[in-house]
Structure formats: C-alpha cells, structure tokens
Amino acid sequence: MRYPFFRCRVSDLDEGDIVNVTCRRCGHSGTLTRAQLLSKVRSQKLKMNSITADTFIKNLGRNLTCWPCAKEGVFHDDYEISITPINPPPENPDVIRLKNTQLERMKGESDAKFLRRIRNA
Numbered sequence: 001m002r003y004p005f006f007r008c009r010v011s012d013l014d015e016g017d018i019v020n021v022t023c024r025r026c027g028h029s030g031t032l033t034r035a036q037l038l039s040k041v042r043s044q045k046l047k048m049n050s051i052t053a054d055t056f057i058k059n060l061g062r063n064l065t066c067w068p069c070a071k072e073g074v075f076h077d078d079y080e081i082s083i084t085p086i087n088p089p090p091e092n093p094d095v096i097r098l099k100n101t102q103l104e105r106m107k108g109e110s111d112a113k114f115l116r117r118i119r120n121a
C-alpha cells in the first residue's frame with residue numbers, strides 16, 4: 001500500500017497487501033488480495049460501475065456482493081473495509097516536515113530565529 005487508506009486505489013496495492021471486508025449486515029467476512037482485485041478489473045471491464053484500477057479501496061463496497069446476504073435476496077453496499085499492508089504506509093509528508101522542523105529546533109535555535117524561519121517557510 002503506497003498511500004494512506006483514505007486515498008488508496010486498487011492500483012496502489014502492493015503484492016502481499018490484504019483487503020479485509022466485513023459485511024455490516026450479517027458479519028460475514030473475507031479477504032481480497034491485489035491479484036484477485038486485478039482479475040476483477042479485467043473481467044468487469046465492460047460492466048457498469050465496475051471495479052477499475054482507479055477505484056478507491058474505501059469505496060469498494062459498491063462493487064461487492066455478500067453471498068450469505070445475497071442468498072437471502074438482500075443486496076447492499078454496507079461493508080467495513082480495511083487494509084492489512086505488507087509494508088506500513090509512508091508517513092504523511094506534512095508530518096515528516098513538522099518532525100524535521102522540531103528536530104532542527106532542538107539543536108539550539110533561538111525562539112526569534114525559529115519563528116522567523118517558520119514564517120518564511
């Protein structure tokens with residue numbers, strides 16, 4: 001997973017990332033791998049509302065069918081979705097910049113100089 005969950009698309013998954021899906025209605029849960037999702041991308045190319053490489057993982061519920069629910073004749077898109085990444089996602093660049101700023105400050109910069117630099121950054 002190359003991005004945080006909220007902006008992670010199918011194409012951003014890494015080999016080994018696991019997408020966990022739990023049905024909020026019946027509690028049935030399952031997992032999807034990158035390869036499974038990409039095979040859906042290929043097979044659903046011509047369908048309406050199909051999964052594409054650009055589909056956000058968080059919006060995947062629209063494309064899923066819970067089989068226990070479907071057997072009861074209920075079709076819905078209410079799923080709890082999360083990703084178990086093989087590698088931890090990279091940190092937000094803004095947070096990294098802030099951490100570096102704080103680190104520099106700890107090296108003994110005066111308050112006035114620090115504030116001036118922050119303002120001009």
Ligand SMILES: [Zn+2]
Nearest residue numbers: 023026066069
């Ligand atoms: Zn269900």
